[in-house]
Amino acid sequence: MNNMDKSQYKNVFVFIEQREGVIQNVALELLGKARELANALNEKVYAILLGHNLTTQAQECIAYGADTVLRVDSPELQTYTTEPYAQAVYQIITTYKPSIVLIGATTIGRDLGPRLSARIETGLTADCTGLEISEEKELLMTRPAFGGNLMATIVCKEHRPQMSTVRPGVMRMGHRDTNRQGNIEDVTINFDKSKFKVRVVKTVKEKKDMIDITEANILVSGGRGVGNAEGFDMLRAMAKTINAEVSASRAMVDAGVLAHERQVGQTGKTVRPDVYFAMGISGAIQHLAGMEESEYIIAVNKDKYAPIFNVADLGIVGDVRKIVPLLTEKLAAIKHQK
Ligand SMILES: Cc1cc2nc3c(=O)[nH]c(=O)nc-3n(C[C@H](O)[C@H](O)[C@H](O)COP(=O)(O)OP(=O)(O)OC[C@H]3O[C@@H](n4cnc5c(N)ncnc54)[C@H](O)[C@@H]3O)c2cc1C
Known part of the structure; x- marks a missing residue:
């Protein structure tokens, strides 16, 4: 992607992490941040919503700031596994060409983010604590460096999209407005099932009696x-x-x-x-x-x-x-x- 035409890349995309149909708070926090970034760029916010038997999750994304929800509802995406999710998000990114992609730095996001950035051949700044748009309209990604002794601001100058992960709780969740209007687009993914190496046989949940x-x-x-x-x-x-x-x-x-x-x-x-x-x-x-x-x-x-x-x-x-x-x-x- 060297000497790429960066002007083709537009809009701020958020990966909506859901578990058993429940959107994780970090995704809603990122929608709020994406809204701010998109407003500064005069661009739109897109939510990437993957899963199976999805119900009202797309409306929730709109209520928290998405303009368009790209929804993929497919049995392959019932439970998170790396390859089907990576293929789906990769196809969405290469088709829609976002300028920015935000992912929660959860166990799922930490698995998905690096695979996507390697496939797309772009940079990924992990565990950002601050995201802003510069005067040159580039994403300034700030994160602790050198054992947390200084904050480094990183720019992805040569490649697109600009990708970053953010830990849960770092960004403030925006206001939920159920009157907000947006579009929901159902997207079909051409899965290469020969690459699927992992199958979830059973999910065993740890019993938790304490609040996170x-x-x-x-x-x-x-x-x-x-x-x-x-x-x-x-x-x-x-x-x-x-x-x-x-x-x-x-x-x-x-x-x-x-x-x-x-x-x-x-x-x-x-x-x-x-x-x-x-x-x-x-x-x-x-x-x-x-x-x-x-x-x-x-x-x-x-x-x-x-x-x-x-x-x-x-x-x-x-x-x-x-x-x-x-x-x-x-x-x-x-x-x-x-
Ligand atoms: C890369 C990296 C990542 C790190 N990540 C984390 C992290 O995620 N979280 C984290 O916490 N640290 C992290 N640390 C470690 C961090 O630098 C500190 O070493 C650690 O936070 C110190 O913990 P503390 O305050 O409990 O202990 P100390 O620094 O030893 O402080 C103990 C305090 O207790 C006070 N005290 C002692 N006895 C009493 C008493 N009887 N009554 C009242 N006060 C008393 C002392 O005055 C002192 O201020 C990280 C370090 C590195 C290098």
């Missing part, structure tokens, strides 16, 4: 200052009092105190709760990357110079082992008064 930390309204998060598993029992007791979920810094995940799915930060999850309690967390840049957009941040740290206080709305200088039980008691008392 990206969906929690309140998070009580612990770091090395909390110390160990007993320290986290104290955080769990506090979380139970206020219907919160418990999360952690990488230090505590690496120490085996909590599972990786509970880690907040650059190599964990990006969270945006209404209230984020940072207990004994120093506030390293890689941790802040995952939580600084929280609505209200309350930090407890024995070091008054800890960087977490730079992003906290409320800071308490003190020992978590003393403050957390006191706080839990007070919160329980307030709850009983109600």
Whole structure:
């Protein structure tokens, strides 16, 4: 695709990840961002919706900002597997020639994105935290680099489309407007089934009795200052009092105190709760990357110079082992008064 005619490439496309027919939040977040980018370019937003026995998902895409939904409803796309999805999106991209393609950086998106960019021979910037249009109308893709110590802005100058993945929770979800009007185009894909190497025989779901930390309204998060598993029992007791979920810094995940799915930060999850309690967390840049957009941040740290206080709305200088039980008691008392 060298010396390509970039002027042929137009419009902002979003891959709509759905699982068992449910559109994943990251896709809706990306539709909101795509809307902003398309407005800046004076172009349109297209949603790429793949699946089988699809129902109202296309209307949902329009409500969240899509102008056109390219819908492929086919038994091959019932459950995600790499090859059928890659073939379908590849055919859509080569036919419709978008200028930008956005994909959620989920396990599915991380599998699909690189395969597409290799097939199309274009670049892919993974895990972007910022997307903007430059004065030259190019996509500026910002992401942490060098272990999160600086932010790099990457431009895909020679190739099209410009592709990027974005982690769930990084972009803010737009407003759902069920009165928005848009087009739904049913697209037929010519699958090369000889290339299908994987067949889903059975899906076994892990039983989960906890809410995903990206969906929690309140998070009580612990770091090395909390110390160990007993320290986290104290955080769990506090979380139970206020219907919160418990999360952690990488230090505590690496120490085996909590599972990786509970880690907040650059190599964990990006969270945006209404209230984020940072207990004994120093506030390293890689941790802040995952939580600084929280609505209200309350930090407890024995070091008054800890960087977490730079992003906290409320800071308490003190020992978590003393403050957390006191706080839990007070919160329980307030709850009983109600
Ligand atoms: C490429 C890369 C990716 C990374 N990704 C992540 C990530 O996704 N998430 C993440 O969290 N980190 C990540 N890190 C690690 C990050 O740099 C920090 O090392 C880590 O966040 C530190 O965790 P912490 O704040 O729990 O521990 P520390 O930095 O050791 O801080 C502990 C804090 O607790 C305070 N404290 C100690 N005792 C008490 C007490 N009794 N009461 C109150 N306060 C107390 C101390 O004053 C200190 O501020 C990454 C690093 C790299 C290089």
